[in-house]
Amino acid sequence: MKVLVADDDPGSLLVARAAVERYGHDCLTAADGDEAWALYLEHQPDVVVTDWMMPGMDGLALCRAIRAREADLYTYIVMLTSQGSRDDVLAGLAAGADDYVTKPLDPFVLHARLLVALRVTTLHADLAHYRKVLSQQARTDPLTGLHNRLKLSEDLEQLHARSQRYTEGYCVAMCDVDHFKSYNDIYGHQAGDLALRAVAEALVGAARKSDGVYRYGGEEFLLVLPNQSQVSAKAFMERALDTVRGLQIVHSGDPLGQLTLSAGISAFTAEHRADADTLLGEADAALYAAKAAGRNRVELAL
Template identity: 65%
Template sequence: MKVLIADDDQISRMITKAAVEQSGHECIVAVDGDSAWELYQAHAPEAVVTDLMMPGLNGLDLCRAIRSSEDDNYTYVILVTSHGSRKDVLAGMEAGADDYVTKPLDPFNLHIRLLAAQRITSLHSDLAKYRTALSNQARTDPLTKLHNRLKLTEDLGELHNRGDCPPRDYCLAMVDVDNFKSYNDIYGHQAGDSALVAIASTLAREVRESDGVYRFGGEEFLLVLGEQSEETAAVILERVRSAVHDLRIEHSGDPDGVLTISAGVSAFTQGHRAGAEQLLREADLALYAAKASGRNRVTLASALITDR
């Protein structure tokens, strides 16, 4: 465990450092509260052993700064007081300390508290991992492992609220698997799931890592293509459409004999700073037009709108 020691008294620092190292932990040493805060930010220690009274930030201020800066990680703070008065201990706990020891420091007492610190910080670390895993799971489609609509809503919100000046261009592409209902009827839902997984993997492979690929629902997918004009997005979607066709997933109920996709593309560009909901509607209308004109093709929303 990485332990930060903050104490302006040299003898106290030496005793505390020796006790911490004897307990098998790595030591970082600060000579006052201000340098302790800088070292904390630079090294993110799992535990802090801080004197109550120091130049600059005192122990209480350091506790408050640590607690206000924490995110998923948790730092165990042990306050060192000169006489352990109830008033000092209470003030320390209210400021965010987890425990306290009194001077002169007893190495055994500190060792016991560091054992507790190791357990608590380990538990917090495990909980942070579980929270991250649950958060990712809530934003991931369980079948295709693509992002889901919750993540799409968050990402589109971020695109429209990031405050860029000028705003960054991007395109939306609504993608639908052609004649998928008949595919399920002919080959069964298990085969349909396998086909969706294969198509999802192809979509993700054919765009940049920085682009967003989402399962929008059923056999519909959505692509968010950053820094693209409608024309360059159309080129990308033609490549994606061709790659899906080249999978050669047999479909006797489709005129092409294989599973294909259709796509509709809308654009957030100079002169058309539409909101996310409008862009989704435009992409959906373009997709409908692609379906109506024969499927297995890409249609631009701008081709359907003569006057924006």
């Protein structure tokens, strides 16, 4: 573990450092609270062992600052207090400390506290990892690996706010696999799943790094295209449709004999500052128009 020890008593600091390093941990030392806070921000230690009274930021303030800043990773805090100072112990725990050690410092006691700290910080690291995995799973479509509608909602909210603030245009393109129900009826749902994965990969391959590709639901996909006009977005989507046709997925239920895609595009512009939900509705209406016009094409929102 990486351990930060903060104490303005040179002798106590020396004893603590020797004990920490003796048991195989990396040790950082600070002679006052301000230095300890700077080292914490720079190195993000696993454990902080801090004296109560120090020049600059005292131990309580350091505890509160660490707890206020923490996100996923957890820092285990051990407060150094004077012998028999029960009020100090309670105040330290209330400020965010996990444990305490009384002075003069006993290396064995500190070692015991560090063993507990290792268990606690490892547990918190595992929990943070699982939270991250669950968060990613909640925002990922399990079939295609694309982001899902929850992630779309979050990303579109951020993009829309930025576009409003800086008057930047963007487009959304709603896509739908043509005659997909008949594809499933003819070839089976397993083949349908494989086809959706292939279409998803084709759309991701055609998109720029700044673009977002999402599974909107069923056989529908949604593309978010920052800094695109309707004209440039339409040209891009026509190339994307070419890419899907290039997959040459046989579909006897389609007039062309292969799997195709239709798309509808709406745009946020300086002249059309519609909200995100309105843009999605307009893109959906444009997609419906593409379907009505014969499919396998791109239509712009009116």
